Amino acid sequence: MQRSETNHYATLGLDRRCTPAQIRAAYRALAKQFHPDVNPHSPAAIARTQQLNAAREILSDPDLRTAYDRELGAPKKSSAPARAAKIQRNISKDVNLPLEDFLRGTKCEVRIHDPANPNGAENYELVVPPETAPGTRFKIPRHEPFAGGFVQLRVKAQPSFRFKTRGSDLRCELKIKPERAVQGGLEMMRGLTGTMLRVPIPRGVLRGETICLTGEGLPKPRGGRGDLLVRIGYRVTVRVIRPAG
Numbered sequence: 516m517q518r519s520e521t522n523h524y525a526t527l528g529l530d531r532r533c534t535p536a537q538i539r540a541a542y543r544a545l546a547k548q549f550h551p552d553v554n555p556h557s558p559a560a561i562a563r564t565q566q567l568n569a570a571r572e573i574l575s576d577p578d579l580r581t582a583y584d585r586e587l588g589a590p591k592k593s594s595a596p597a598r599a600a601k602i603q604r605n606i607s608k609d610v611n612l613p614l615e616d617f618l619r620g621t622k623c624e625v626r627i628h629d630p631a632n633p634n635g636a637e638n639y640e641l642v643v644p645p646e647t648a649p650g651t652r653f654k655i656p657r658h659e660p661f662a663g664g665f666v667q668l669r670v671k672a673q674p675s676f677r678f679k680t681r682g683s684d685l686r687c688e689l690k691i692k693p694e695r696a697v698q699g700g701l702e703m704m705r706g707l708t709g710t711m712l713r714v715p716i717p718r719g720v721l722r723g724e725t726i727c728l729t730g731e732g733l734p735k736p737r738g739g740r741g742d743l744l745v746r747i748g749y750r751v752t753v754r755v756i757r758p759a760g
Contacts, residue, residue: 523573624639653670689726
């Protein structure tokens, strides 16, 4: 293919990741704008129309577009320093997981969008073993054309309606009746795994006090589990008193 001095993508106002539909739409809009009937006796409009036609001819044909993309990418490969190319092979990304997945483990697909990859999105399978601590990093070898590089994935706790996270500790709120706060006793609540947990309520507990359930949080990096910190709240009791008679 003869080397082109014109960037056909720039001619259409697009980037190299554009779809065939975007190419057609951009061509139609610009061809209408610079059509000789709209711009009579304008050499610039004629030249622009010729550029648009050339861009459409190359980019609308899959084989011609592939060869043209290869031509555009060739100078970058030859001119980039070896050290920079090595650094660009590695990429990092955070993956948010539901809290339960840190305990039971999971398997999921991670999609990487790297603008430097001419092949488009990269898909990788992430296997998270049971009892994985938040913040753990996984290193996965990259596909071509970045062979030798790695995708480093860090798993983080996804925000939860019931629990707030801080490291491997969990925090939540438990509302109790005023009578329980005065007398003390035992309350039950559902833990992270779905099992019912016993929450001992001290006599005279105050609103805002925290009760620690040891080992009911998320896994720790060096083994074991963090704590579940239960903040006590009061249930509002509404009593309707009807007048006598």
